[in-house]
Amino acid sequence: MRALSDTLWRRPRLTIALLLAPPLIWLGVVYLGALAALLVQSFFSIDHFTGQINRTFTLATYAELFRASNFDIILRTVVMAALVTLASAVIAFPIAYYAARYARGRWKALFYLGVMMPLWSSYLVKVYSWKLILAREGILTWGAAKLHLTWLLDGWLALPVVGGNSLSVSATGTFIVFVYVWLPYMILPVQAALERVPPSMLEASGDLGAKPFQTLRHVLLPLAMPGVVAGSIFTFSLTLGDYIIPGIIGSSRRFIGQAVYEQQGVAGNTPLAAAFAMVPILIMAAYLWAAKKKGAFDAL
Amino acid sequence: MPSERAPVSLKIAAGAGLLFLHLPILLIFIYAFTTEDKSYQWPPPGLTLKWFAVTWGRPDVWAALRLSLQVAAISTAVALVLGTLCAAAVSRAHFFGRETVSLLVILPIALPGVVTGIALRSAFHIAEIPFSFWTIVLGHATFCVVVVYNNAVARFRRTSGSLIEASMDLGADSFQTLRHVILPNIATALLAGGMLAFALSFDEVIVTTFTAGQQQTLPIWMLEELVRPRQRPVTNVVAMVVVLVTLLPILGAYYLTRGTDAVAGQGK
Incomplete structure (x- = not known):
């Protein structure tokens, strides 16, 4: 315990990394991941006859x-x-x-x-x-x-x-x-x-x-x-x-x-x-x- | 030259503005007692307490309330941990990417709720995660982090580093310092942030409609009633209760952080 405490004090960068890891992993994975998913979807298009989503890159949806x-x-x-x-x-x-x-x-x-x-x-x-x-x-x-x-x-x-x-x-x-x-x-x-x-x-x-x-x-x-x-x-x-x-x-x-x-x-x-x-x-x-x-x- | 007394026109404009903010909410309290149950007739033809009993006996209202409270409790807990860690890191040192971290925390409420909602939904869809209690919590915790973070960061800034160094000099290790110096210092800020996060989650509807599937939180229950009114009197009573319930954490948070440079809740 003491040793761990001393390490944390001596290495502030490590401490900051440890503090930041959980929130950044959460926000990075959950939120940025979700935003990325959204961005990717916007470049897909829908086939108007079948209603299927066509997963190839296109700008047609933006058009x-x-x-x-x-x-x-x-x-x-x-x-x-x-x-x-x-x-x-x-x-x-x-x-x-x-x-x-x-x-x-x-x-x-x-x-x-x-x-x-x-x-x-x-x-x-x-x-x-x-x-x-x-x-x-x-x-x-x-x-x-x-x-x-x-x-x-x-x-x-x-x-x-x-x-x-x-x-x-x-x-x-x-x-x-x-x-x-x-x-x-x-x-x-x-x-x-x-x-x-x-x-x-x-x-x-x-x-x-x-x-x-x-x-x-x-x-x-x-x-x-x-x-x-x-x-x-x-x-x-x-x-x-x-x-x-x-x-x-x-x-x-x-x-x-x-x-x-x-x-x-x-x-x-x-x-x-x-x-x-x-x-x-x-x-x-x-x-x-x-x-x-x-x-x-x-x-x- | 400007005197110390406000011009009458300013007084009237400010007063009218405040009335505009408050009268609609007060109106809800009157409607909760109306005998009219088919329309929104004003003035109410009569007053009754009957709808309180009717609402009390409604299992769907209770179920929605229970789900909302559970979601809010767990989201608040997650947000408290994540928000505090983030605030501790950001206020402790200048490091590369510090601004980016603040931006990342604020982003979920800075972007319109509909964006957050649909983003989460497409992510769930792509990852093939079925809707559940936890998908709601995932969304709520994400945007609750920022209120805890805002409160904690303001308090950390006021807690001087010398206090922590003094504790260390006197022989305490990091964990003892955390337990006996840091936590007591930031406790009220965390409590205030937690209350606001709870209120935010309890009330959230836009993101929730995308992450809840078939489940009904209390705001979703109200939304259904707003779109297709079936039980207007019950909605009136629920609306009144919701106002009272959300009022308590707000007042609590205000009194906890009163007199500090950053009063809780400024950035909802």
């Missing part, structure tokens, strides 16, 4: 992604992810700013828990609660009637693309739920970025004659940007890969996650599912690369 119906899915998902990210940033900023600059002591803790609890609450329960809210007989319709705004709701639902029979089967509903579910992921990094802005800097801006709005526009927002970019990594990535929210609350127009799920499940076309799954990976890789250049990781 299928560019068919109009499939490309629409990708485009729709990316646009949704961008809109969700934008809306989250707008809603998150005041909460993060208040928490970082004005909340003190007990309020600070309350704000923190106020963001953490929704973040960690059950994902499905959150989606479910919106099904209750957005249902035709739900609280939103009721509220609109009470406020005499039913005409506005009906008018919105009558619009093409964003409308539908009720909010719970419309693209608007999908958008609201995405924003709701991913919002805390945006608040935390933005708050972290804003915590680092010294109040004296804002005072200096005021002393130099800037109006509050100018300070916001030229001092605060640029300094919050790394946080926004860090948060957008989450909101963007999570929206790209989600297949449950648009399936439960949304129209019949599909998103990437749903395409992956259906292709590998019902359709049995695992190669196409794998190729679809590579799309978020590639988009996120490009996104992360760009974010790293902006220094967003320091705000994580």
Whole structure:
């Protein structure tokens, strides 16, 4: 025992290797192995007559992604992810700013828990609660009637693309739920970025004659940007890969996650599912690369 | 010049944002008591406790809950071991490939769940592994490692190396140091990380749909109810219970790591 202990102390490299071996073997074999399996599958193709998977290298499956119906899915998902990210940033900023600059002591803790609890609450329960809210007989319709705004709701639902029979089967509903579910992921990094802005800097801006709005526009927002970019990594990535929210609350127009799920499940076309799954990976890789250049990781 | 009091518009915007985050969850609590069982009618026509009894008597809910708890317990145990080892190595020294190790740990939650899910599924398919309890655990443990790792790495960073050297100088060997110096120092961080990992696994649905086969964890049970509602009142009650159950580990983890530089749970 003693000898073993001494060896470990004298040879730190060996110690590190021993410490790292189990997690690296697990993640390497289970996770990277699985990702490799996915990558390999995406270069296979399916025989559309027999439904058999043809295990020879081909790029045909990737070419299928560019068919109009499939490309629409990708485009729709990316646009949704961008809109969700934008809306989250707008809603998150005041909460993060208040928490970082004005909340003190007990309020600070309350704000923190106020963001953490929704973040960690059950994902499905959150989606479910919106099904209750957005249902035709739900609280939103009721509220609109009470406020005499039913005409506005009906008018919105009558619009093409964003409308539908009720909010719970419309693209608007999908958008609201995405924003709701991913919002805390945006608040935390933005708050972290804003915590680092010294109040004296804002005072200096005021002393130099800037109006509050100018300070916001030229001092605060640029300094919050790394946080926004860090948060957008989450909101963007999570929206790209989600297949449950648009399936439960949304129209019949599909998103990437749903395409992956259906292709590998019902359709049995695992190669196409794998190729679809590579799309978020590639988009996120490009996104992360760009974010790293902006220094967003320091705000994580 | 900015004063120490927040502008009213900021207060309203921040308050509205927080309400937006919390009201939907509170709504679940009201729906759990509604007498309406065919639709999501608001306001509820009446309130009743009946559905709690109905839910209590449902064997499928109990079975799903049991499976979820078992999976979460074992995944957390695996994640605790792997995450701590990884954190110990990374915080101990600068070595070649250190950044790569951090990236590898974070990757399972940085990539969309659907990617992790289908990747695992194709791997199981290629290796001809049938779906079982252990395929679920395999997936869950993989993405739970990161929460334990994040908590442990922050604590290791604050535990100074001189403490360990002092222990050694006083004659303790590596194992005694581990037992009496290192573990007590990182215990609360591990407990917090473990609680969060448990909550993460208990709630996971996206990866699980790919690795569970025919088995039903509680989130999968809820998902089926969401897609094809059969027992709306029972779903309401289950949803409420799930909120309460996941709340406890979160609050626990928060109080355990309060006042340190990295509070648990920041990177879910």
